[in-house]
Amino acid sequence: MRPPFQARLIDETSRSAARDLVRSRVRWLSRHALTGATALNPLLAALTPEGDSRVVGFFEGTELIGCLTADPAPAAWDHQAVPGPALTVTAACGTPGRGDVARLMTLWARRRAHRAGLPWVRCRIETAGPDTEAGTALVRHLITPCRWNVVTSVPTDTDGRLALMRIHAAPLDGLDAYLHDTVPHPPRNHPA
Template sequence: MSTLPTATVRTPPSPAVPHAPFEMRPLRTGAERAEAAALVTDRLDWLARRNPQSTGAAHVPDLFREAPEPTAVGLYDDGRMICCMVLDRAPDTRRWGHEDRGPALLLRHVYSLPGQGGMSVARLLTMWAAEYAARSGLPWVRVEALLVGGTATPAEVVAHLIEYVADLGWTSLGNATGALGERVTRLHLPADHIPTLTVALHCTVPLTEYRSTS
């Protein structure tokens, strides 16, 4: 009796998923929050060594330990936290004056690991914030960047900061007093869809928990 040859069925290989070396994700566990608090402490110590009059931000590590989930987020480089911040999806920025028109994403308490605060990290954070705001339906990203404390703050420090971020698309709206009485420079950035960002950065920060209900 003749038999038909058996067909060999080959399953096509699954397409390779490119590995994004950076990840932005919410800090959900106590260990992640403790790591963020330690990062902030290290950065504050580094700032204090460079300028003894720096800040009045000793309370910030506790903010990361106590921030309601999932407002605290971390930027990771191959599993290592290199930056952390607190997201405010519906900030009260009336103290900003006439520049505050409409909703925005406010980045609070942005701290990078000492040795990781260069232009490449700033550029990555800028792109992520613009893309995340756009996907959230928000027109602007805002940030209050902490200035060196005291009246002896040299103007060139502020000028350097503004020049640094202007190249990334941020616009300075001048200096002011922050929500906790700290001296800050106010910056904002238009939201922007950047589809190619996923090649470099994988984001798991949820959008739904920041959408407006109005």
């Protein structure tokens, strides 16, 4: 039996759906008076024809339910908060109202980091400044059902705050029954 979910690189046939998903999320944030949409700008940029070809899409059947980018080059803040190599999730977006998408993306990232020989997955979320409400809600969601940890909070250049978060990489061998992953595997000890 085929797993209910699939992870694969966004290609030309799914790029438009991915852009629509991110725009839908931006509208949802605006409709709920949340300002977290600015965090999705890197993902929108990656989904342009000239953008990053490493955007990973998450599908339930044929429906796109989420997408993310993971950066192989760690930013300076990462060295302070999570020493050593790690897979850095730079932007992620799920279907509004579906909390299970964040968990699915977390599981995928943990296994991807493990397969690359990396000990951690990390991300940063703005929790003060223009994205306060959306960022704080996302941090709570990542801590409770997804089991991320807040390492520290640091100031931004624009008088905001960033929550620096991490979660251990893990083999998650049973994930194949739940998620069919066709994203090419990185070599070991090389950021994904």
